[in-house]
Amino acid sequence: MSGWVVIAGLGPGAEALVTPEVRDALAEATDVVGYIPYVARVAERPGLTLHPSDNRVEIDRSRHALEMAAEGKRVVVVSSGDPGVFAMAAAVFEAVEAGPPAWRDLDIRVLPGITAMLAAAARAGAPLGHDFCAINLSDNLKPWALIEKRLRLAVEADFAMAFYNPRSKSRPEGFEKTLDILKDACGDNRPMIFARAVSTADEVIRVVPLQETTPEMADMRTMVLVGSSSTRVIERAGAPIVYTPRSVPE
Amino acid sequence: MSGWVVIAGLGPGAEALVTPEVRDALAEATDVVGYIPYVARVAERPGLTLHPSDNRVEIDRSRHALEMAAEGKRVVVVSSGDPGVFAMAAAVFEAVEAGPPAWRDLDIRVLPGITAMLAAAARAGAPLGHDFCAINLSDNLKPWALIEKRLRLAVEADFAMAFYNPRSKSRPEGFEKTLDILKDACGDNRPMIFARAVSTADEVIRVVPLQETTPEMADMRTMVLVGSSSTRVIERAGAPIVYTPRSVPE
Secondary structure (H helix, E strand, O other): OOOEEEEEEOEOOOHHHOOHHHHHHHHHOOEEEEEHHHHOOOOOOOOOEEEEEOOOOHHHHHHHHHHHHHOOOEEEEEEOEOOOOOOHHHHHHHHHHHOOHHHHHOEEEEEOOOOHHHHHHHHHEEOOOOOEEEEEOOOOOOOHHHHHHHHHHHHHOOOEEEEEOOOEOOEOHHHHHHHHHHHHHHOOOOEEEEEEOOOOOOOEEEEEEHHHOOHHHOOOOEEEEEOOOOOEEEOOOOOOEEEOOOOOOO | OOOEEEEEEOEOOOHHHOOHHHHHHHHHOOEEEEEHHHHOOOOOOOOOEEEEEOOOOHHHHHHHHHHHHHOOOEEEEEEOEOOOOOOHHHHHHHHHHHOOHHHHHOEEEEEOOOOHHHHHHHHHEEOOOOOEEEEEOOOOOOOHHHHHHHHHHHHHOOOEEEEEOOOEOOEOHHHHHHHHHHHHHHOOOOEEEEEEOOOOOOOEEEEEEHHHOOHHHOOOOEEEEEOOOOOEEEOOOOOOEEEOOOOOOO
């Protein structure tokens, strides 16, 4: 039996958002590796070894997965959301490129998942219904100046925006700066969406006009969406609907 | 029994990429509306009426769905991919906003799906593993000048890019112009990915250096991805792996 690595997206949290393809891969696996809270979402069973590891050891975890596959094991690397969006797929391929040549011939597949921005958008309406961009606001792996440049160009392009990793305890100032940049560059009061723990029991969705936003509205479990200049809010008895029309007039 | 509207994403094509949540909604529906090829993916059964309709009648279709829900029916509006990404969710909310006030009180939910860009990215490796944008290249609903502006700003921001609806028989020139803009603005030979009919029996994935791309590499069933300046290609015996590293050095 030859080994493989599957890099699988578990979606934002709810079991009902895990694809059958991912469910099947987990059923065939001998080993599962990933960040502790994501591995905790995989049911234990005989013949399956779980290898939870801490945050910020993505390359070590990737090497471990590739080594096990080279030994003939069937390894699933689990990510939250989609593995290709600010998650484990890029880390595994970094490890492949830097590793022994034989790793390139391994059977490695990426199985997509429901990424947080699309789960959050669905809860709010259709804020990403027109052209949009996705930016990781963490400056752990890139200079802050690049984030600021991208924010200003995204506003100029009039993209709706989705922010991953908006704010953590160790870097609370980045999101404050982000809001200052947006308030200045947008110059309007377009809707922002703070979607915390989407599809879990802790889910909270807030729609807040840009000029009224404050940094503490986000934490590491929050997905933040920003409308474009044409994004609309439909008020009603329940939660408002936020959507970006499909068309932009001449 | 009170009616509802669910706007559901069927994913890119394979049944194994349809979420259980969407499967359950279809099982409870009395009526399904959508573009002909997407409705054709829903199995017929007693008690379910299928309402396939042609392309470019999204608002009529949305009104029909809302009218049926107001009459107490359980209506699923099906989209390919994710309904919030260049698909039916924005159209339904446009109809809600322009329609009778009572429509705002209907039970309307959006169920996310695997969108084409993430399915395509997964097949190629992790080309969207860093900041990226999604642009609909059709100028049916927006001026071409806006598309060109967004393309140039996206290159300046060094986003990876995903293009929906790159090319159709009725407007073959837009994608040719897009490639000319990219070749000029990028000034390098970064990888592009042409992913046709992802997850179906017709799937074809091609990785082509930007300067060697030609317009006929895309059609309306093709998802086109463009790397950022740091996107890498891992050559190997099989199909190459394309990925964008997670980090950008200072």
